Amino acid sequence: MREQVKVIKLSGNLNATTSQDFRQNITTILESGAKIVLVDFQDVTFMDSSGLGALVLAFKTLRAADSKLVVCSINEQVRILFELTNMDKVFEIFPSQEAFNQVLVSQN
Template sequence: MREQVKVIKLSGNLNATTSQEFRQNITDVIENGAKIVLVDFKDVTFMDSSGLGALVLAFKTLRAADTKLVLCSINEQVRILFELTNMDKVFEIFPSQDAFNQVLLSKT
């Protein structure tokens, strides 16, 4: 059986203003019963500490619901923020959505 994957595509800035909408997306995903949530950062241009906090909260919330959170397509600014905070060790990050799909398909 193939696991249910929900893709959340973010765009623009992930900050205090936009993180509330992101948290609502996570709540919706839990209610719909996805087993894996892939957050696609391809169109994200900037993320600050509020955005990072929203991601950590989402990670904890999803883990409690037995759902895995993975990220893909992060840009250089986001990657540096992850490395400075050691969050690159916490989150599973794929170079692209295609790379994620290939790994997922290889497990089925």
């Protein structure tokens, strides 16, 4: 059985202003029964501590519901923020959606 994957494609900034919409998206996806949520950062230009906080909260919320959150396509600024906060050890990070899909297919 193929696990249900939902993709959230973010764009622009992930900060205090936009993180509320992100959290609402996570709640909606969780209610739909997704087992894996892939957050695609390809079009994200900037993420601050509020955005990172929203991502961590989403990670914890999904984990509590026996779901998984993974990220892909992070830019240099986001990668540095992840490394400075050691979140690169917490989140499973893929270089692209294609790389994630290849791993998912190889596991099934």
